[in-house]
Amino acid sequence: MKNKEKWPLSPSMESTQHISLKKQYALFIDGKWVAPNSGKYFPSINPADESHIADISHANEKDVDLAVRAARKAFPSWSGLAPSERAKYLFRIARIMQEKSRELAVIETLDGGKPIRESRDIDVPLACNHFFYYAGWADKLAYAFPNRQVEPLGVAGQIIPWNFPLLMAAWKIAPALATGNTVVLKPAETTSLTALKLAEIIEEAGLPKGVVNIITGFGDTGSALVNHPDINKIAFTGSTNVGKIIQRAIAGTGKKATLELGGKSANIIFDDAPIDQAVEGIVNGIFFNQGHVCCAGSRLFVQENIADKVIRKLKLRMKSLYVGNPLDKNTDIGAINSKEQLKTIESYISIGKKEGAEIYQPACDLPKKGFYCLPTLFLHVAQSHTVVQEEIFGPVLTIQTFRTIDEVIQKANNTPYGLAAGVWTDKGSRIFNLTTKLKAGVVWANTYNKFDPTSPFGGYKESGFGREGGIHGLAAYVKLS
Amino acid sequence: MAKTISQILLDTPKVDKVGVEERVARIQTRSVKGPSKSQGLKMVLNMIDLTTLEGKDTQGKVRQMCYKAHHLHDAIPNLPAVAAVCVYPSMVKLAKKELRNTQVKIASVSTAFPSGQAPLEVKIIDTKFAVDNGADEIDMVISRGRFLQGEFQYVYDEIAQIKEACGKARLKVILETGELATLDNVRLASDIAIHAGADFIKTSTGKIQPAATMQVTYTMLMAIQDHFAETGNMIGMKPAGGISTAKLALHNLIMVKEVLGDDWLTNEWFRFGASSLANDVLMQIIKNESGYYASPDYISID
Numbered sequence A: 001m002k003n004k005e006k007w008p009l010s011p012s013m014e015s016t017q018h019i020s021l022k023k024q025y026a027l028f029i030d031g032k033w034v035a036p037n038s039g040k041y042f043p044s045i046n047p048a049d050e051s052h053i054a055d056i057s058h059a060n061e062k063d064v065d066l067a068v069r070a071a072r073k074a075f076p077s078w079s080g081l082a083p084s085e086r087a088k089y090l091f092r093i094a095r096i097m098q099e100k101s102r103e104l105a106v107i108e109t110l111d112g113g114k115p116i117r118e119s120r121d122i123d124v125p126l127a128c129n130h131f132f133y134y135a136g137w138a139d140k141l142a143y144a145f146p147n148r149q150v151e152p153l154g155v156a157g158q159i160i161p162w163n164f165p166l167l168m169a170a171w172k173i174a175p176a177l178a179t180g181n182t183v184v185l186k187p188a189e190t191t192s193l194t195a196l197k198l199a200e201i202i203e204e205a206g207l208p209k210g211v212v213n214i215i216t217g218f219g220d221t222g223s224a225l226v227n228h229p230d231i232n233k234i235a236f237t238g239s240t241n242v243g244k245i246i247q248r249a250i251a252g253t254g255k256k257a258t259l260e261l262g263g264k265s266a267n268i269i270f271d272d273a274p275i276d277q278a279v280e281g282i283v284n285g286i287f288f289n290q291g292h293v294c295c296a297g298s299r300l301f302v303q304e305n306i307a308d309k310v311i312r313k314l315k316l317r318m319k320s321l322y323v324g325n326p327l328d329k330n331t332d333i334g335a336i337n338s339k340e341q342l343k344t345i346e347s348y349i350s351i352g353k354k355e356g357a358e359i360y361q362p363a364c365d366l367p368k369k370g371f372y373c374l375p376t377l378f379l380h381v382a383q384s385h386t387v388v389q390e391e392i393f394g395p396v397l398t399i400q401t402f403r404t405i406d407e408v409i410q411k412a413n414n415t416p417y418g419l420a421a422g423v424w425t426d427k428g429s430r431i432f433n434l435t436t437k438l439k440a441g442v443v444w445a446n447t448y449n450k451f452d453p454t455s456p457f458g459g460y461k462e463s464g465f466g467r468e469g470g471i472h473g474l475a476a477y478v479k480l481s
Numbered sequence B: 001m002a003k004t005i006s007q008i009l010l011d012t013p014k015v016d017k018v019g020v021e022e023r024v025a026r027i028q029t030r031s032v033k034g035p036s037k038s039q040g041l042k043m044v045l046n047m048i049d050l051t052t053l054e055g056k057d058t059q060g061k062v063r064q065m066c067y068k069a070h071h072l073h074d075a076i077p078n079l080p081a082v083a084a085v086c087v088y089p090s091m092v093k094l095a096k097k098e099l100r101n102t103q104v105k106i107a108s109v110s111t112a113f114p115s116g117q118a119p120l121e122v123k124i125i126d127t128k129f130a131v132d133n134g135a136d137e138i139d140m141v142i143s144r145g146r147f148l149q150g151e152f153q154y155v156y157d158e159i160a161q162i163k164e165a166c167g168k169a170r171l172k173v174i175l176e177t178g179e180l181a182t183l184d185n186v187r188l189a190s191d192i193a194i195h196a197g198a199d200f201i202k203t204s205t206g207k208i209q210p211a212a213t214m215q216v217t218y219t220m221l222m223a224i225q226d227h228f229a230e231t232g233n234m235i236g237m238k239p240a241g242g243i244s245t246a247k248l249a250l251h252n253l254i255m256v257k258e259v260l261g262d263d264w265l266t267n268e269w270f271r272f273g274a275s276s277l278a279n280d281v282l283m284q285i286i287k288n289e290s291g292y293y294a295s296p297d298y299i300s301i302d
Helices: A061-080 A083-099 A101-112 A116-137 A165-178 A193-204 A219-227 A240-250 A275-291 A304-319 A339-354 A405-413 A428-437 A470-475 B005-011 B017-027 B034-046 B059-069 B089-098 B120-132 B144-148 B152-166 B183-196 B214-231 B246-259 B277-290
Strands: A027-029 A032-034 A041-046 A051-057 A150-152 A155-159 A182-186 A212-214 A233-237 A256-260 A266-269 A299-303 A358-360 A376-379 A396-402 A420-424 A442-445 A478-480 B048-051 B084-087 B105-109 B137-141 B170-174 B200-202 B236-238 B272-274
Touching: A027 A061, A027 A193, A041 A101, A051 A193, A061 A150, A061 A155, A061 A182, A061 A212, A061 A219, A083 A101, A083 A116, A083 A165, A083 A193, A101 A116, A101 A165, A101 A193, A116 A165, A116 A470, A155 A165, A155 A219, A165 A182, A165 A193, A165 A233, A165 A470, A182 A219, A193 A212, A219 A240, A233 A240, A240 A256, A266 A275, A266 A405, A275 A299, A275 A304, A275 A396, A275 A420, A275 B017, A299 A304, A299 A405, A304 A376, A304 A396, A304 B214, A339 A358, A339 A396, A396 A405, A405 A428, A420 A428, A428 A442, A470 A478, B005 B152, B005 B183, B017 B214, B017 B246, B034 B048, B034 B246, B034 B277, B048 B059, B048 B277, B059 B084, B059 B089, B084 B089, B089 B105, B089 B120, B120 B137, B120 B152, B137 B152, B144 B152, B144 B183, B152 B170, B152 B183, B170 B236, B183 B200, B183 B214, B200 B214, B214 B236, B214 B246, B246 B277, B272 B277
Parallel strands: A155 A182, A155 A233, A182 A212, A233 A256, A266 A299, A266 A420, A299 A396, A376 A396, A420 A442, B048 B084, B048 B272, B084 B105, B105 B137, B137 B170, B170 B200, B200 B236
Antiparallel strands: A027 A032, A027 A212, A041 A051, A150 A478, A358 A376
């Protein structure tokens, strides 16, 4: 997709011959595939070329009720099962996922638009690791919470976003099952397929029926789940707006909640940083998964005396990024997840221009069909620009300069969000100084967007509450006494 | 203008090893297939400095290697020749004679290769001897001991003097990165070599392990990138030692493409120092044309 290359890279397409997809997907309730009560289906579209992949069931309130009832019915025997037996099921799911990792990666890319390099090397392996990790905890809860009585909460309603469909399903399901809860999970409407493949894997693993139920649909389906009276816990990852709606809906009901919401995270480069690796970190921070990352390093702060150099290097690096068909193994930036999201991003880009921010996009041909957005920089912006304040959820980076440490801490914290931050410096003491002062759930030092099942993840302020991953992730699914 | 040592020390950026490893790992996920693979393999052949640097080198061995240099595999028409042969100064005259009327350049190591533990006067005589015998390129080694002692000015001046002794011959400066130990040192030594007058910077002698790892080559390519951004002057790069497979060579080319751009993808600016790489690349080219892997016995060893 680049011009005037002496040695262009030939397309290297991942094969799609080996995957198996149904034309139409029912709901996975009580261990069975059941047609939706609504009788309605909606298409799942490949955002890379707008082709139709499969039809997905649109669950209504009755379907949600069926799923919650199934989960409730399964709860006593599942929570009463010997913990080591629960672990066996989780290990089994993890292993089958590994066996099918190639298929899962291809479907994730087809359905969501993310580059195959990422779904193959990051999403799917991490999702498997979450199951392995929490399988290990299932019979060791007494050690996770010493001297406490540990009980599961009951039925967990889980609603996950479209940016990491399989990974988020794993983040939610694995700790819930390990602690003895049963689950009703709703994937996002644009990316239901890998959750449904996971349902097939769960079926193959022989998990007792009703322990995991997967229902598909839109916001109304999610709303029915949140408002169902027999749910004990809501785990939600998604936008801050929806998070607030959920918080209001469950107020006074006694339902527990963890909310993992939006972010506008600061990535801070000091003048003593390893500059070329910092530039890589900027690229990984904002262009990973087309910027559809809640913890994306979308606000860059560069110390003023090295700003010109960093920006020059960043622009040069952006020229070597491949934007295009996500199934090409060499693609760095794939397709935007949906038409709606592309519109949102484009509207922010035009707001940025209107507000007078200097824009940079590398020259690059985009595919004619599908939803694509060039990696974008907004240079010389201020905290007061809209593009600096609001979460764009796309490959758009704002760049501000700073003079002193105090100034950058103040500006980094000057946001309603508090999910993540990055600090780049050669000085260890400076890293620790900043990690204590940055109001963010995760602070990365000399790296960005690193995830691991052993490490807790979550935010504060408008980025939500509760932690997923690590021992902390277990706490979200247990009653302690 | 060339920078002074104090300016170089101020400007040389820190290098984070973990970050470099990640970047390199990502480059190694690039997939080179189809036409770009065929083209890439031929580029690799044309960038090789076919090398023999052993105490047991004889006239016969050098003569055979020189013939191979421009007859890589005559069964396949239109294969390029290698870029150069690389020999000890005592073999330069012979190599020059064997390769007259070809495009293949003569590179000679010098400066008491591989250790560099000799007085400067001896190194200058060594270099002049090779140039007078017809060497087109000089591969010198830096004084690693002096570098590790912190005598950067000495290292800088030595390179500058050898550059002068080279006359018209192009100078490749071998850092022997396996002895410099850290990527911070590799970066600093690269900057010193570039400003002291190197036309090429080169990783290793091939006598010390590790040699041309992708991490080291990446760090050196970044030094070249910065120099080009600051001055507009191109510097060449030569990883040497340890690149013996076509796949690794192609990954190196991808790295050059992404860090420096397609302008560097010619043997004027990029070389592989290798003795066994050519045959592995030939085997891949034969496989590309015929669809099957030939036995190594179908490819000549010289």
